[in-house]
Amino acid sequence: MGRIEAVFAAAPAKKPAFIGFAVAGDPDKATSIRIARALISGGTDILELGVPFSDPVADGPTIQKADERALAAGTTPDTVFEIVREIRKESEVPIVFLTYYNIVYRRGVRKFYKEAQEAGIDGILIADMPVEESGEVCAVAARCGIDPIFLITQTTSDERIKKIAANARGYLYLVAVLGVTGVRDQVSDGAIDLLNRVRRHTKLPLALGFGISTPAHARTCAHAGADGVIVGSAIVEIVEKNTGKPDRMERDLKAFVSQMKKAI
């Protein structure tokens, strides 16, 4: 059983996994490792790491700026793999990459996945890779034992949900809003409808993300029966607010994750 599968299998009934996101290399390599540690010690069940890209079109301003900070600090895929290896020395928490296809393409799909596997990556989500284009990536991922994670949105048809579910492993990332990443006021009814709609087509764990930032949001998702709750921009905002104050950043991140965990 892979690390991701184990998390969902072990989760007590009705208690969703907490999935925390940070951009690898933001604001720099050393701090990024401390951020990962803080998220894990706060109780993060699955760690999502963004591999920064210069043109992250699926992301809102918060994560865009984090990508820019990481790139300005000289972060490359090599740096990101080093960060993963550091985390792996001390933790068995599943780690999932979120990135854009050009980063993977430039390095070579096989090389990227092989290096990811060797560093200890469990899943990879490519934000601009719809299932129709994912043949090669899914085949390579399978050979490397890496779960291909896919997005499903409110505009995804039932027919495509089936196609995506048939190719995905690990969990499905359900996009709770119509739009890019970023903090929102509330979890929309559309998100809950989506959860129920996808549930009819698959047994894969379903995680809700985009726009989820408060314990109340997390509770709403948990009550609706989500298997996972994904939080990105709210975490990245804590990083942004405390750049240059790593001790405080660590404390706030840990406290935030504990609070979210309690809510679900």
Next chain:
Amino acid sequence: MIQKGRYGQYGGQYVSETLMTALIELEGEYEKVRNDNRFASDLAALQTEYAGRETPLTFCPNASRELGCKIYLKREDLVHGGSHKLNNTLGQALLAKKMGKKRLIAETGAGQHGVATAIVGAALGMPVEVYMGEVDTVRQALNVFRMELMGAKVIPVKSGTRTLKDAINEALRDWVANVRDTYYLIGSVVGPHPYPLMVRDFQSVIGREAREQVMRKEGQLPDAVVACVGGGSNAIGIFHPFLADDVELIGVEAGGEGIETGKHSATLCAGNTGVLHGTLSYLLQDIDGQILPTHSISAGLDYPGVGPEHAMLKDNHRVTYVAVNDTEVLDAFRFLSKTEGIIPALESAHAVAYVQQNAERFDTDDIVIINLSGRGDKDVAEVAKMQGCL
């Protein structure tokens, strides 16, 4: 094309899941109108009565004498709005209307596509919002005013390099959030399928007319057709109807301050393959796949990608892609103004510059068609400033 939306290995649909349903819908609707006589006649009527087609193929006696070959200009500068961009916006806006979309969004670099979208928005009664890099809103301030005059809202983009690429990023983000009622009107043969196909089809009117006109005037096909390439819509528009002919096709990219300086936008000449804005093509990028900043004297060519069909035409050597630098472009801008009384857009001046720099390649009876994709009025203030005249 060997499979849907592919040009050789290039093209495709690399977009976030939210947009896939919209693209699938767009593909289907476009396939319908492509074979619909009513749509064709509606578009033809607008092209004639509103846009001012067909545009002339102007013989240039003075430039021909100076350069030692027969120079013809395909006068897209005379299309309403001042560039070829309206060919595409008329087609796509008609389609958007047919699809029942309520709002048009667009990106713009030099402002010409933004202006052309503002025009169709006003003409067809649809609200328009245009994303434009903050840098470009400054260097093309007059076009911002033009768009606003026609009722469009211009949104300055402050992220990234604050130029065309970032304007596309923001337009894509807007589209993701408003995909149900919004139509994203892309201005070039870039982006995910079906955009490169659709824009090429709408722009091919340039080449179809030029081919007929040169046959009428000269009784033969031209020896060469030359066009500037940024995203590549005017070039593919004039090239496409000549692809099967024995005609040399030359695409001229923005060499900026020189390819060796790194300050250029010559994607096909100096880039390598990658995925940006939904399509696999050539890109200007670093070794890790991060997109590089670009430079050109003309905002309209300042883009780190290029249409996927051009990528294929480069690889199979059907089209030759070259680059000219900013100073050569300024020379050509003055040359055409002085010899023919036609002020070219700085973008189009790249094509003129290539012929000027390579005049010795052509014999006196060689026929060379240059696609004059836009008029230079928008650039006059900027060039005057460079010369210290303003």
